[in-house]
Every structure is written in C-alpha cells, then in structure tokens.
C-alpha cells in the first residue's frame with residue numbers, strides 16, 4: 001500500500017508557495033532545435049566572449065584530474081590571501097562563494113529574521129529581492145529615478161526593521177553609477193543604521209575616475225559590504241565564483257551562515273591565476289566593449305530605437321514590440337538577449353557587448369525583426 005502524498009499545503013510556507021521559480025534557459029542544442037537556428041549567440045548573461053585571462057586558461061589546462069577526489073579548501077584560503085594582498089585587506093575580510101549569487105544569500109541569512117526587510121530598486125539585479133522573498137522577508141523595491149537608484153526614496157523607505165540596503169554599482173541593467181561623493185553622502189545619511197551592500201559585479205568595466213574606491217571606504221563606513229565576481233570581466237562564469245568583503249567584524253558574523261566547500265577547486269585556482277595577470281585581459285576586454293559601444297550607439301540611433309549604453313558590458317534597447325515577442329523572433333535568428341519584463345521594463349531588451357562581428361550579427365537580426 002502506498003503511503004499518503006505529503007501535505008504540501010501545510011509543509012510549504014506561503015512565502016515559498018507564492019514565489020515564482022526562475023526558469024533558466026535550455027542548453028544550446030535544445031534551443032537550436034526548438035528555434036531552428038544553426039548557431040546561437042548568447043547575449044543574455046553579460047558573459048565575456050574573450051573568456052578567462054591566459055594564466056587562468058593554463059591553470060585549468062593543467063589541473064590534475066586526480067584532485068577531483070579531494071575536497072577543495074573549505075574557505076578558499078589561498079584565494080582570500082591573494083585578494084587580501086591585492087586589496088590591502090586582511091584575508092578574513094573576505095568570503096568567497098559559489099558565484100556572487102551565493103554571497104547574497106549569506107548576507108540575507110546573517111542579518112534578517114522574521115518581520116525584517118531589505119531595501120533595493122525595481123530595475124536592478126533581481127536576486128536580492130528574490131532571495132529575500134523566498135526566505136520570507138519583505139523586499140522594499142523602489143523605482144529608479146532617471147535610471148538611477150533613488151537614494152532619498154531608499155532612505156525614506158527604511159525603518160528599524162530594515163537590515164540590508166542593496167545597491168548595484170554600476171547598475172545592471174541601466175548602466176548608471178554612484179560616484180564616490182554620491183555614495184559617501186548616501187552612507188552618511190544611512191549613518192550606520194543597517195548594512196549597505198554595494199554590488200560591484202561590473203566594476204572592472206568602469207573607466208570613470210570618480211567611481212568609488214570602496215576598499216578605502218571601509219574605515220569610514222564599517223557597515224559597507226562589497227560584492228565582486230569572477231563571472232563577468234574575468235570570464236569564469238561557468239566555474240561559479242564570486243566574493244564579498246567588508247569590515248572584519250561584520251564579515252565574521254556573515255561567515256556564520258556560510259556553507260563551506262561550496263566553491264570548487266578549479267574555480268579557486270583559476271580565480272587566483274586570473275588575478276595574477278589581469279592587466280592585458282582587462283585592457284583587451286575594455287577595448288572590445290568600447291568598439292561594441294560605439295558601433296551600437298551609431299546603429300541604434302540610425303534605427304531610431306531609444307537606447308542606453310553606459311557603464312558595464314551591456315546595453316538596453318527599447319523596441320516597438322513586446323520584449324518577449326522580440327526574444328522569440330531574435331532566437332529564430334540565433335541571437336539570445338535578456339527580455340526586460342523581469343526587470344519590470346516590457347518592450348526593452350538588454351544585450352551583452354561582444355566582439356564587433358557578433359554585434360553586427362545582433363544588429364542584422366534586430367533590423368530583421370523590426371522592419
């Protein structure tokens with residue numbers, strides 16, 4: 001006799017039941033069959049088409065398969081030491097995670113309990129909001145103002161149950177950024193009342209000289225926690241590795257919520273190697289982005305499509321049709337973009353900056369679907 005089916009209505013909390021699961025895209029082979037395209041350019045995830053720096057490639061090539069049977073360093077010891085030297089911080093100021101995505105969960109778990117909230121924006125990286133919600137916490141999501149975080153509104157939305165503010169700098173997807181002066185004055189107003197996360201996933205792409213040097217702001221603002229990732233500029237998205245840093249005492253509390261061994265061995269050695277010779281890599285990637293930006297600006301203006309191409313390795317384009325329809329039409333032409341309905345901006349798409357030839361393919365496909 002079969003036992004009764006588990007009473008999911010009772011077992012699953014409402015905040016989990018009410019949450020719409022994120023559906024990742026299917027693998028290339030499946031999509032190519034589905035959309036009848038021969039090859040697929042993925043311009044949806046802001047990956048670096050140049051791949052990882054040379055030294056990281058070498059380390060991966062030489063990674064001994066026998067090491068697969070051994071657990072990696074549980075807390076990415078050597079990588080944290082390397083990051084510490086590089087940024088001039090104690091290695092214990094860092095927590096490395098399975099992508100920056102994982103450290104978002106560490107932070108929310110460390111600070112929020114029932115009835116608490118986090119504050120962020122509506123058109124920014126959605127994972128802050130998602131993790132809060134499916135963990136049972138309120139996410140106060142404020143509209144951007146002129147494509148920028150509205151600091152005043154965020155301050156007004158804060159209360160004594162606000163534990164974490166999440167800023168994305170530069171912002172994905174709008175490409176706007178807080179200058180150091182702006183960030184400092186915002187942090188002055190927050191006045192240490194809660195944790196302020198600044199997600200710098202795209203900081204290596206920024207060339208503006210007034211971009212904040214958050215490392216040297218920690219002394220003044222010990223409530224500041226910074227996220228970075230090896231997924232974007234460093235071309236290691238497939239290995240899943242990112243990190244946070246902050247004041248040692250704050251990080252010591254976040255560390256209590258970490259699952260050790262979540263960062264695999266190849267990711268740790270590749271990340272270390274990537275840091276060791278990132279100069280030429282960053283220079284080359286920035287150059288590619290500049291060319292893509294120039295090209296897109298000209299073509300999109302020519303097509304009369306409103307667009308923003310600011311900081312970061314992505315652009316946003318407004319279309320005279322729904323973004324989900326545009327997604328399907330572009331997929332048939334072998335181009336995957338990010339539809340912006342998820343960012344509460346229907347009719348807009350986000351496209352990753354890539355090599356000139358891929359940008360040309362994108363523009364060709366875009367012309368094809370709007371005419």
Ligand SMILES: *Cc1c(COP(=O)(O)O)cnc(C)c1O
Nearest residue numbers: 099100101125172201229231242
């Ligand atoms: C891509 C991205 C991340 C996540 O990076 P992973 O390290 O791959 O998890 C975090 N924040 C922003 C804003 C991103 O765009």
